[in-house]
Amino acid sequence: MNVTTYKFYMNGEWKESSSQQAIEIYSPYSLDLIGRVQAITREEIDEAISFAQEAQKNWKEVSLQDRAQYLYKWANELMGMQDEIAEIVMKEVGKSLKDAKSEVARTADLIRYTVEEALHMHGESMKGDSFPGGSKSKVAMIERVPLGVVLAIPPFNYPVNLAAAKLAPALISGNAVIFKPATQGAISGIKMIEALHKAGLPKGLVNIVTGRGAVIGDYLVEHKGINMISFTGGTNTGTQLAKKAAMIPLVLELGGKDPGIVCEDADLQEAAKQIISGAFSYSGQRCTAIKRVLVHESVANKLLKILKEEVEKLSVGSPEEGNTVVPLIDTGSADFVQGLIGDALEKGATLVTGNKREDNLIHPTLLDHVTIDMRVAWEEPFGPVLPIIRVSSDEEAIRIANESEFGLQASIFTKDINRAFAIANQIEAGSVQINGRTERGPDHFPFIGVKGSGMGAQGVRKGLESMTREKVTVLNLTK
Numbered sequence: 508m509n510v511t512t513y514k515f516y517m518n519g520e521w522k523e524s525s526s527q528q529a530i531e532i533y534s535p536y537s538l539d540l541i542g543r544v545q546a547i548t549r550e551e552i553d554e555a556i557s558f559a560q561e562a563q564k565n566w567k568e569v570s571l572q573d574r575a576q577y578l579y580k581w582a583n584e585l586m587g588m589q590d591e592i593a594e595i596v597m598k599e600v601g602k603s604l605k606d607a608k609s610e611v612a613r614t615a616d617l618i619r620y621t622v623e624e625a626l627h628m629h630g631e632s633m634k635g636d637s638f639p640g641g642s643k644s645k646v647a648m649i650e651r652v653p654l655g656v657v658l659a660i661p662p663f664n665y666p667v668n669l670a671a672a673k674l675a676p677a678l679i680s681g682n683a684v685i686f687k688p689a690t691q692g693a694i695s696g697i698k699m700i701e702a703l704h705k706a707g708l709p710k711g712l713v714n715i716v717t718g719r720g721a722v723i724g725d726y727l728v729e730h731k732g733i734n735m736i737s738f739t740g741g742t743n744t745g746t747q748l749a750k751k752a753a754m755i756p757l758v759l760e761l762g763g764k765d766p767g768i769v770c771e772d773a774d775l776q777e778a779a780k781q782i783i784s785g786a787f788s789y790s791g792q793r794c795t796a797i798k799r800v801l802v803h804e805s806v807a808n809k810l811l812k813i814l815k816e817e818v819e820k821l822s823v824g825s826p827e828e829g830n831t832v833v834p835l836i837d838t839g840s841a842d843f844v845q846g847l848i849g850d851a852l853e854k855g856a857t858l859v860t861g862n863k864r865e866d867n868l869i870h871p872t873l874l875d876h877v878t879i880d881m882r883v884a885w886e887e888p889f890g891p892v893l894p895i896i897r898v899s900s901d902e903e904a905i906r907i908a909n910e911s912e913f914g915l916q917a918s919i920f921t922k923d924i925n926r927a928f929a930i931a932n933q934i935e936a937g938s939v940q941i942n943g944r945t946e947r948g949p950d951h952f953p954f955i956g957v958k959g960s961g962m963g964a965q966g967v968r969k970g971l972e973s974m975t976r977e978k979v980t981v982l983n984l985t986k
């Protein structure tokens with residue numbers, strides 16, 4: 508089979524790296540070699556950043572309406588390449604074709620919505636005399652200006668959507684972008700940039716730098732030419748990155764351990780449906796997956812019975828056949844999940860169903876009677892294993908939910924809205940879902956991680972705000 512070696516993109520051109528080294532990308536499920544990407548050098552990073560700096564000087568002067576036209580074209584080009592990109596996403600990160608196609612469509616919608624939001628964001632003005640002793644002749648005009656060059660680093664699991672969630676707000680706001688895709692996800696990222704190239708974006712504004720994060724990550728993050736970093740990925744990587752990126756704005760969207768809290772009065776059938784889809788879609792490789800269930804013991808057996816039935820109905824296997832539970836992204840991830848299951852079973856958890864493995868494919872696994880001395884009660888699996896922890900009160904559920912190092916989202920299932928709010932008010936998380944699964948979308952909602960789950964916010968408007976700063980110009984009138 509002919510395997511393509513993809514070039515990297517700099518100053519509007521596709522180039523081979525002078526390193527003459529390429530990274531091989533294997534499909535997580537077929538294990539076939541599906542392509543190679545350039546392992547670029549530090550000198551090429553320097554060049555890419557200086558092209559970006561140069562291009563940004565002109566771009567920030569381009570009118571908002573004209574910038575918008577390029578982004579609309581990008582969204583259209585992406586949709587024109589929907590099948591081609593989805594096929595690559597499926598092969599590269601093992602997502603079903605249907606989900607991969609939805610990811611591309613969601614991305615085009617996200618780009619368009621971002622443009623529209625930016626077109627409707629306006630500055631404000633203030634008069635001095637509203638402060639004691641201030642003068643009416645002083646008028647402050649407050650507008651948002653771009654930051655310069657944004658470093659965008661997304662993770663593997665939404666290689667198109669999470670990249671565009673950084674690129675679109677950066678570009679429409681007048682910034683240039685250095686885009687470092689996840690290595691497993693880099694081909695999908697390159698395809699997305701092909702669409703941007705077709706849209707005719709001025710050269711130098713977006714440069715894609717491919718290479719392993721462990722090799723080029725620190726160099727990029729510490730580079731003096733970078734003015735802002737938007738990172739989505741694991742908590743360890745994000746924490747290390749934050750220590751190195753001195754004095755520039757950061758948005759970090761990191762890991763999670765989202766609890767699904769099930770009260771005695773919940774509609775158990777509906778709660779189970781939400782929990783299953785929250786926990787197992789794309790094999791739980793979503794930061795927002797439900798990663799533990801905290802259920803009132805009086806309804807635990809009933810809930811377990813429904814969950815078991817539903818888990819056993821999940822389709823398992825290759826993404827090419829549209830399965831829900833698919834092989835994990837690599838062997839290390841599958842070993843890690845297997846280790847969490849093993850630890851829980853050794854410490855006395857009950858296996859309800861699952862714990863079967865074929866290469867990187869872990870069958871959906873439900874564990875009951877999980878206790879707080881087990882790793883799976885606290886660690887993020889990023890895989891298809893769901894621990895059930897039985898609790899005796901709302902207070903206990905809240906305490907265990909909050910003892911986590913993470914604080915991304917939580918779900919509460921109850922028919923009592925007052926009780927739902929009482930619990931939600933005490934949960935330490937960026938978002939709380941009442942009677943629904945944890946999820947990021949719709950993409951214009953603010954998406955926020957607290958504690959080990961991140962800092963700053965994504966979501967269309969928040970993304971635009973994070974990639975601009977306020978600038979105040981004060982007019983001192985003489986009359």
Ligand SMILES: NC(=O)C1=CN([C@@H]2O[C@H](COP(=O)(O)OP(=O)(O)OC[C@H]3O[C@@H](n4cnc5c(N)ncnc54)[C@H](OP(=O)(O)O)[C@@H]3O)[C@@H](O)[C@H]2O)C=CC1
Nearest residue numbers: 662663688689690719720721724740741744760761762794
């Ligand atoms: N809160 C959120 O919005 C989301 C969080 N996540 C989290 O991401 C994790 C899974 O994604 P995964 O891709 O494995 O995460 P990683 O943290 O391993 O990688 C994320 C990105 O960081 C890059 N990277 C690695 N090392 C460095 C470094 N030293 N400096 C700069 N960049 C670096 C990676 O590149 P390379 O691939 O080359 O190593 C990749 O592009 C999970 O913990 C998940 O919860 C995922 C999605 C959404």
Ligand SMILES: O=C(O)[C@H](O)COP(=O)(O)O
Nearest residue numbers: 665793794795946947948
């Ligand atoms: O990358 C992730 O896991 C997400 O940002 C979650 O997105 P979703 O809730 O829409 O799957």
